[in-house]
Amino acid sequence: MTQIIFKYDLDKDVANFVRGTRAKNSSKPTKLQELYVAQNGSDYREQRVRDFLEAYTKKISFNPTASVQKLDNAWQKIAAVFFSRLEQLFKISYPSPHITAYLTTNQRCTYNIFENYFFVNFSSKSPSRTIMHELFHFYTWHAFHADLVAAGINEDQYNDVKESLTVLLNTEFVDLMEGAQDDGYPQHVEMRKMVQELWQNTKDLRKVVFGVFSI
Numbered sequence: 001m002t003q004i005i006f007k008y009d010l011d012k013d014v015a016n017f018v019r020g021t022r023a024k025n026s027s028k029p030t031k032l033q034e035l036y037v038a039q040n041g042s043d044y045r046e047q048r049v050r051d052f053l054e055a056y057t058k059k060i061s062f063n064p065t066a067s068v069q070k071l072d073n074a075w076q077k078i079a080a081v082f083f084s085r086l087e088q089l090f091k092i093s094y095p096s097p098h099i100t101a102y103l104t105t106n107q108r109c110t111y112n113i114f115e116n117y118f119f120v121n122f123s124s125k126s127p128s129r130t131i132m133h134e135l136f137h138f139y140t141w142h143a144f145h146a147d148l149v150a151a152g153i154n155e156d157q158y159n160d161v162k163e164s165l166t167v168l169l170n171t172e173f174v175d176l177m178e179g180a181q182d183d184g185y186p187q188h189v190e191m192r193k194m195v196q197e198l199w200q201n202t203k204d205l206r207k208v209v210f211g212v213f214s215i
Helices: 008-022 031-040 046-059 065-074 079-090 125-151 154-170 186-202 206-213
Strands: 003-008 098-104 116-119
Touching: 003 065, 008 031, 008 046, 008 098, 008 116, 031 046, 031 116, 065 098, 065 125, 079 125, 079 154, 098 125, 116 125, 125 154, 154 186, 154 206, 186 206
Parallel strands: 003 098, 098 116
Antiparallel strands: none
16 A cells, blocks of 8 residues: 655745745635735745744744654554555555655645645644545546547646546545535536546446546
């Protein structure tokens, strides 16, 4: 089973914050970004962001060690069941034994499949939902990206389907969500409905993925 390694790294937190200001699926600023803009305007140079985050973490008495332990403890309760179910769903084994989950102070969490890491907000009310959501993206990439590109699907279309697939967390993983809901983005409402319908009809994720594009 792939292991999730939880860490906090200020440089990674800075990178996540800066990358989050250019998010593809939502341009709405997070609460932390609004606080930053109030103090610094829209100047997102890394050193400015680093100074801001250093001051912010001191102000809120952020304890990385305790936060890492808390998230890890919560995740370990469901990790084995989740990965078993996820690999049955995608019909693949993950190609790496480890994925790093970096804690972030920002409410927007980016990820990097090529470097095998994603972010989770340390104060999230439902961090396991975030983790499962991001892992869906990682598995979608490894299971389907190359075949979709070969079939003529562009990166914007791929983004739509990988965001829409997470709607299945609300049905196939509902017992692991602790009352949380994966709502997705407004622009994906119709495709998420299509994913649900195709899944109920086929119970085959590959048919779902290619079915939303009718290929």
